[in-house]
Amino acid sequence: xxxxxxxxxIPFKSEIFMDVYGSRKxxxxxxxxxxxxxxxxxxxxxxxLSDARGAMLLFIHEREVQ
Numbered sequence: 001x002x003x004x005x006x007x008x009x010i011p012f013k014s015e016i017f018m019d020v021y022g023s024r025k026x027x028x029x030x031x032x033x034x035x036x037x038x039x040x041x042x043x044x045x046x047x048x049l050s051d052a053r054g055a056m057l058l059f060i061h062e063r064e065v066q
Contacts, residue, residue, distance in 0.1 A: 004020070009056065031058050038058060039052070
C-alpha cells in the first residue's frame, strides 16, 4: 500500500514531518489549503515552494507500507 508523506523545510535546514495521506491528490490539496500560493518547482515534481519568495520548501514523498 502506498502513502504520501508531506514535509516542509526552510532552505538548507532539516525536513519537518507534516502529515500522511492516502493519495497524492489529497496531499497536494492539504498543502494548498495551508499554503494557497504554493508553486511547483521546475526540476522536481515532488517539491514545491510555499510562496513566490520561496520561504519554505514543501515535499510529497511516496512511501510503501505493509
